[in-house]
Amino acid sequence: MLERENMPSHIAIIMDGNRRWAKSHGLDPKQGHKEGAKTLEKIVRYAKTIGIKYITVYAFSTENWKRTADEVGALMLLLQNYLEEYSKRADTENIKINVLGDITRLSESMQKSINKCMERTKENTGIIFNIALNYGGRAEIVNAVKKIAKQVKEGKIQCEEIDENTISENLYTKGQPDPDLLIRTSGELRTSNFLPWQIVYSEFVFVEKHWPDFSEEDLIRAIEEYQKRNRKFGGK
Numbered sequence: 001m002l003e004r005e006n007m008p009s010h011i012a013i014i015m016d017g018n019r020r021w022a023k024s025h026g027l028d029p030k031q032g033h034k035e036g037a038k039t040l041e042k043i044v045r046y047a048k049t050i051g052i053k054y055i056t057v058y059a060f061s062t063e064n065w066k067r068t069a070d071e072v073g074a075l076m077l078l079l080q081n082y083l084e085e086y087s088k089r090a091d092t093e094n095i096k097i098n099v100l101g102d103i104t105r106l107s108e109s110m111q112k113s114i115n116k117c118m119e120r121t122k123e124n125t126g127i128i129f130n131i132a133l134n135y136g137g138r139a140e141i142v143n144a145v146k147k148i149a150k151q152v153k154e155g156k157i158q159c160e161e162i163d164e165n166t167i168s169e170n171l172y173t174k175g176q177p178d179p180d181l182l183i184r185t186s187g188e189l190r191t192s193n194f195l196p197w198q199i200v201y202s203e204f205v206f207v208e209k210h211w212p213d214f215s216e217e218d219l220i221r222a223i224e225e226y227q228k229r230n231r232k233f234g235g236k
Contacts, residue, residue, distance in 0.1 A: 017186030017210030062136035094126035101135035
């Protein structure tokens with residue numbers, strides 16, 4: 001039973017296992033990604049109904065470009081179609097979509113779809129759904145440092161004024177609370193360059209299931225595990 005007074009405000013998810021799920025079912029990797037997209041929509045909708053305010057998912061990392069050109073191309077097409085179609089449903093469900101990452105490397109049509117999606121849902125007041133796309137945690141921090149250096153050079157801030165809040169306010173997640181809970185599926189036990197600044201005090205829950213098999217019940221179990229933890233934030 002969930003403790004309503006102890007719900008995580010922000011959940012981050014590393015959606016691992018789409019390809020392994022496809023292989024275990026004798027299917028092409030792109031079928032795994034399609035099933036993963038269906039699971040994602042289901043989980044975001046359910047998270048909203050139970051009162052989660054922010055959800056951030058790892059859709060495509062800067063390292064994913066190392067995959068075969070065919071798989072990357074298929075995944076990008078799927079992501080673009082997903083954004084275009086899902087933004088319509090998200091809008092009617094009061095979901096606000098943000099895309100986190102360096103989108104300049106993506107095709108012009110993909111960038112247009114991303115911007116259109118965010119513009120369409122920007123006034124929505126329900127759950128904030130962050131999609132990390134062409135995202136790398138270290139690259140995000142480097143980008144933040146460059147922005148801060150530019151502000152110093154322009155005389156907008158002094159070096160002595162730079163603190164942790166300065167860094168946070170120059171990240172893609174500006175204005176959002178750090179994740180309380182990080183979930184990773186498919187049995188992997190690492191963070192893979194995902195939100196390294198933001199997850200320093202997140203509680204981690206690792207799930208053996210591949211992402212396409214992740215269910216609402218699995219989300220509940222992860223939150224229940226989170227609620228058992230004693231979050232000390234470095235204190236006793």
